[in-house]
Amino acid sequence: MSNNTDVRLKYHNSGKVKSTKPFKPWRIVHTEEFENKQTAREREKYLKSAAGRRWRKNNVKKGD
Structure with a gap:
């Protein structure tokens, strides 16, 4: 859930989120x-x- 999906995606792809870091890079497939x-x-x-x-x-x- 986010007000700005581009910023949220960049945050997850930066490696700063412990739970999503091993699976990067992420991409948006549905909003x-x-x-x-x-x-x-x-x-x-x-x-x-x-x-x-x-x-x-x-x-x-x-x-x-």
Whole structure:
């Protein structure tokens, strides 16, 4: 969740985030916009659940 995905991506790719550092470089493959933080957080929580992972697998293309 971020107000500025470009800055967030650069931060993760800088290696300063311990949990994402081993998997860099990261790239953005999907974004969504929401009216408020609560709705965005609920969606993020869903996307990290088993049902959300299934949704991502079927609806978000990773590309090459």
